[in-house]
Amino acid sequence: MASPPPSPANRDRHATAGRPAPAVGTSGWGRVRWIIMILIFLGTLINFIDRQTMSVLAPALEKDLGITNFQYAKIGTVFLLTYSISMSVWGSIFDRLGNRISYSLAILWWSLAEVAHALASGVLSFSFLRGLLGMGESGAWPGAARTVTAWFEPGDRALGIGVSNAGTAIGAAVAAPLIIWIDLRWGWRATFALTGSLGFFWLLAWWLLYPKSEPVREESRPDPALPVLSKRRIFASKKVLGVLLARFLCDPVWWLYVNWLPLYLHNVRGFSLREIGASAWFPFACAGIGSFAGGFFAQAVIRRTGSVALARKSAIVIGGLLMPAGVGAIWVSSPYAALGCMGITLFAFQFWIGNVQSLPTDLVGMRALGLVAGAAGTAAGFGAMIFTLSTGWVVDHFSYTPILVVSGCLAPVASVVLLLTLGKIERIDGTHNPPHPRYADLF
Numbered sequence: 001m002a003s004p005p006p007s008p009a010n011r012d013r014h015a016t017a018g019r020p021a022p023a024v025g026t027s028g029w030g031r032v033r034w035i036i037m038i039l040i041f042l043g044t045l046i047n048f049i050d051r052q053t054m055s056v057l058a059p060a061l062e063k064d065l066g067i068t069n070f071q072y073a074k075i076g077t078v079f080l081l082t083y084s085i086s087m088s089v090w091g092s093i094f095d096r097l098g099n100r101i102s103y104s105l106a107i108l109w110w111s112l113a114e115v116a117h118a119l120a121s122g123v124l125s126f127s128f129l130r131g132l133l134g135m136g137e138s139g140a141w142p143g144a145a146r147t148v149t150a151w152f153e154p155g156d157r158a159l160g161i162g163v164s165n166a167g168t169a170i171g172a173a174v175a176a177p178l179i180i181w182i183d184l185r186w187g188w189r190a191t192f193a194l195t196g197s198l199g200f201f202w203l204l205a206w207w208l209l210y211p212k213s214e215p216v217r218e219e220s221r222p223d224p225a226l227p228v229l230s231k232r233r234i235f236a237s238k239k240v241l242g243v244l245l246a247r248f249l250c251d252p253v254w255w256l257y258v259n260w261l262p263l264y265l266h267n268v269r270g271f272s273l274r275e276i277g278a279s280a281w282f283p284f285a286c287a288g289i290g291s292f293a294g295g296f297f298a299q300a301v302i303r304r305t306g307s308v309a310l311a312r313k314s315a316i317v318i319g320g321l322l323m324p325a326g327v328g329a330i331w332v333s334s335p336y337a338a339l340g341c342m343g344i345t346l347f348a349f350q351f352w353i354g355n356v357q358s359l360p361t362d363l364v365g366m367r368a369l370g371l372v373a374g375a376a377g378t379a380a381g382f383g384a385m386i387f388t389l390s391t392g393w394v395v396d397h398f399s400y401t402p403i404l405v406v407s408g409c410l411a412p413v414a415s416v417v418l419l420l421t422l423g424k425i426e427r428i429d430g431t432h433n434p435p436h437p438r439y440a441d442l443f
Contacts, residue, residue, distance in 0.1 A: 032211060033151040037160060039206055040144050041167040043107060046198045047140045048171030048258075049178065050114040050133065051079075053195050054126070055259050056179040056280070057188050059266040059273060061126075064188070069263070071123050073392020076259050077385050078127040083134030084381025090139035091374020099147045100210045104203060106139025111199030117192035138377060141357075145373040149361045157361055162295025162354040169287030169350055172258060180277030234368055235375070237428045242421025243359050243372075244379040250356075250414035251380035252387035253323060253407050254349050257283060257342060259388055264400055269335040279339060286343035290350035294319070298355055308362060309425040312355045313418075319352025320415030324408035330401050352411070356418070362425050 054061070054075070061067055067075075094102040113132035120126045148160035182191040234240055261280055265271040271279070294315055301311035326345035329338035360372040391403050 035209055036147060036151055037163050039202070039209060040147055040164045043103065043202055043206070044140055044144065044164055044167030045171035045174070046107070046202055047110070047137050048168045049175045049195050049198065050110060051137060052172050052175035052258065053114070053117070053179050053192055054130070056176050056262050056276070057183060057191065058263050059276070060183065060188055062263075065122060067123060069396045070392040072263070073389050075123060075127050075130050076392075077389045079130040079134040080255070080381050080385035080388060081134070082131040083138045084378045084385060086135045086138040087142065087377035087381060088371070088374040091142040091370035091372075091377075093139070093370075094142050094146050095368075095370035099143060099150060100206075100212065102139065103143045103147070103210075104207060106136055106143060107199045107203050107206070108136075109139070110136030111196050111203070112136075114196030114199070115193050117196070118189040120192075138381070141377045142370045142373040145357060145360065146370050149365075149369055156299055157358050159295030159299045161357050162291040162293075162350075164291075165350055165354050165357070166288045166291035169284050169291055169346070171284075173281040173284035173288060175284075176262070176280040177277045180273055184274070231371065234364060234372060234428065237363070238421050239363050239423065239425075239428060240360075240372060240375075242418055243356065243363070244376055245421075246356060246414040246418045247376045247380035248383035249410050249417065250323075250349070250352070250383075252384045253326075253345065253410055254353070255384035255388060256391065256403065256407050257326075257346060260391060260395075260400075261342070265335065268400060269338070271335070279336070282339050283342040283346045287346035287350045290347035291354055293347070294351035294354040297351070298358070309422075312359065312362070312425055313422070315355035316352060316415050316418050319348045319355075320411045322348030323352065323411035327404050327408035330404055349411070352415070359422075359425070363428050365427060 058067075058072055062072065090102070090106065093105070097105075110133055113129060113136055116132070117126070117129050120129055144164040145161065148157050148164065152160040179191055179195065182194055186194075261283065262276050265276050265280060266273075297318075298311040298315055301314060302308055305311075323345050325348070326342050328341035332338050332341065357373070357376070360369055360376060364372050387407075394400075394402055
């Protein structure tokens with residue numbers, strides 16, 4: 001059934017050329033939403049190519065500039081610090097300015113910062129520029145969550161998030177061969193300049209193709225009958241705090257491989273830069289498959305049973321059980337078997353995270369989605385920052401073994417935290433609950 005027309009106060013925000021925006025589910029929006037998701041996918045793909053440029057080039061930068069593992073970890077920590085803090089800021093910006101303008105600002109910022117890396121000369125300048133990059137790149141995640149919520153129904157949102165997250169995984173997979181190919185021909189400075197320029201082409205497509213209006217949802221309308229959803233009420237919720245704590249614990253697993261896989265292959269497995277380019281893509285390709293698999297899994301469960309809770313919690317359990325596979329890299333002698341273990345871990349992480357990133361929508365809806373998604377990203381970033389800095393020190397003084405063991409424990413603990421804190425997956429203000437016509441009593 002079509003939604004009623006927007007209120008006068010909301011009509012300007014949802015209208016183009018004086019006409020009210022169509023309701024969700026109309027054929028016009030059905031055609032447009034997948035164009036939007038392709039753009040989001042490409043945006044996150046570019047985001048991760050830009051982010052991975054330094055980690056892929058780390059062996060060459062360590063040689064050219066004399067950077068130690070701990071100094072490299074410090075540079076990565078500066079990125080994560082600004083990334084984590086800015087995530088919540090971007091959440092509020094998206095809530096205020098909307099998806100079209102906010103996403104444009106974010107990618108313009110991080111693309112300029114990436115290009116500027118070509119001028120870096122040492123630890124201090126790299127740290128400053130990585131900080132600027134983190135400020136811009138953090139906008140992609142509350143933006144993706146908010147855009148998916150605007151264009152997809154609850155049963156399809158994990159799939160939409162999965163498509164978005166597949167951009168991170170495929171971007172990371174494409175990054176290694178692309179970056180090393182550019183570096184071997186023109187050097188690392190040209191590599192930063194060329195990868196950074198990709199965002200400008202995306203920005204042009206986004207500005208031309210993203211509609212000036214969005215679907216009208218009941219959950220996005222101001223309703224004086226609804227209770228005020230204050231920040232205090234949101235962050236006093238055990239469900240929301242559980243999501244934040246789980247992201248703090250589990251996201252370091254992803255960042256371990258994003259930041260350290262090329263150096264691990266170079267220093268532990270003896271890979272050359274060319275060999276890294278030929279093989280480091282594999283675990284991230286597995287992650288891309290996991291992104292789609294987690295989304296399709298949730299969609300299938302919800303369509304079959306009508307239970308959002310069953311879909312989310314089943315995905316959390318499956319991902320949490322599979323993620324420790326990366327620990328197997330400690331004991332296998334073949335570097336390719338080690339990459340296989342890591343591939344299982346990254347597949348499981350993306351299977352897990354797509355459903356966890358859908359939880360803020362399930363818990364607060366559109367009214368505070370940017371705020372909660374941003375806070376979750378901030379919690380994830382601080383966890384990754386602590387783990388990244390610890391990794392640099394541990395690797396310099398011991399080896400990768402303790403790091404891989406600890407990372408194998410994080411996902412099961414994070415999954416248990418979610419299962420203990422979520423209870424029924426419903427709006428924390430008791431309104432517009434996701435449907436649970438069947439199996440709801442199980443959760």
